[in-house]
Amino acid sequence: MSSPTTDSDHEAVLDDIFETLAELAPEIRASLPGRRTKSTETNPSGETQMEADAYADELLEEALGAIDGVGFYASEEQAEPLDHGEGVTVALDPLDGSSNLKPNSPMGTIIAVYEGELPAGGDELLASGFVLFGPIMTMSVARNGTLTEYMVENGESEVITESVQLPEEPTVYGMGGRAPDWTPGFSAFIDEVEDEYKLRYGGSMVADVNQVLTYGGIFSYPALQSSPNGKLRLEFEGIPMAYIIECAGGASSDGTQSILDVEATEVHQRVPVHLGNEQLIDRVEAHLVDE
Known part of the structure; x- marks a missing residue:
């Protein structure tokens, strides 16, 4: 961090x-x-x-x-x-x-x-x-x-x-965006994890990330084919939630690096967001790296 x-x-x-x-x-x-x-x-x-x-x-x-x-x-x-x-x-x-x-x-x-x-x-x-x-x-x-x-x-x-930590064994996943608009790499990642974990997605980042904090897992609002930077804002959602997850022993990623390392250039800048247990962040990055 x-x-x-x-x-x-x-x-x-x-x-x-x-x-x-x-x-x-x-x-x-x-x-x-x-x-x-x-x-x-x-x-x-x-x-x-x-x-x-x-x-x-x-x-x-x-x-x-x-x-x-x-x-x-x-x-x-x-x-x-x-x-x-x-x-x-x-x-x-x-x-x-x-x-x-x-x-x-x-x-x-x-x-x-x-x-x-x-x-x-x-x-x-x-x-x-x-x-x-x-x-x-x-x-x-x-x-x-x-x-x-x-x-x-x-x-x-x-x-x-005090000192909230992500559970070591993740059990949930949630993701935003429409499936037809996902990139091939992200679609492949979801295909891989949907048989392993329970889907939890409710349309509020706060509630969805809190599910990950409670049960372990991953929350994603990925890059989309129609919006390569995704939907979420770096300053208002990406950075603060990434820090929360990393303080709890997890990891964050924009697809290639920690969200805390993304260069900020605009107040309302958007960024792809992946938050959760480190092993799941590693897996989603592995699927996205060759896109």
Whole structure:
């Protein structure tokens, strides 16, 4: 992993950021029932926003931007980072999997904290985490090479598991994109593993990656024939989730290298994503290397 070691000043602002995220999580969750419809706006990637996307983004920007030591707020819903002064950059997917609102399926919030301004690579990541809005609300935080899972209740977080590690024997796999749009190498990989593992894919990266953290396995949103860089954003989803998985003893890949080593050139840059147990990342890379 290439994430830097944080100094005491960074640790203090990181504490404030994750405490604030835990405080806001119940409010975001409580807002969902009345915001299940699409808005008239699109995000910078051209996707139609749900009303819940815009509300969560506004709430998080106001609260996180007000923290002393946060310099920029960036999100999937904003064209450019918003300047809040001097300090670290917080980058969020405010409501990952918002399309799951209609069928009432799990979703979450993803956050990354970078030392510098965006675009920033994995070597500038200070910490990352996600909140999962499931039957139980949890928050997983990766800091200083360690992943910790918290229960979130009434705006406060309580440690459930310290030093979370992927199970050594993987049991699940999940993958995004349409099968006819997969590349030949990725299709061959899925053909190989579908008889070995259980399919778990629900359309929210937070929920799908949490399945891998719980049971071991692999989550992929691969390069597609129609979109060679896949769908997921490097700054808001790829890097933060890669760091979470690597802190839990797993591996990440864009098909050839750790996602933490991918060069960041654009704020809304996309990247193929493979996350999970190291042996499965090795196997998918072996299928993709000759494409």
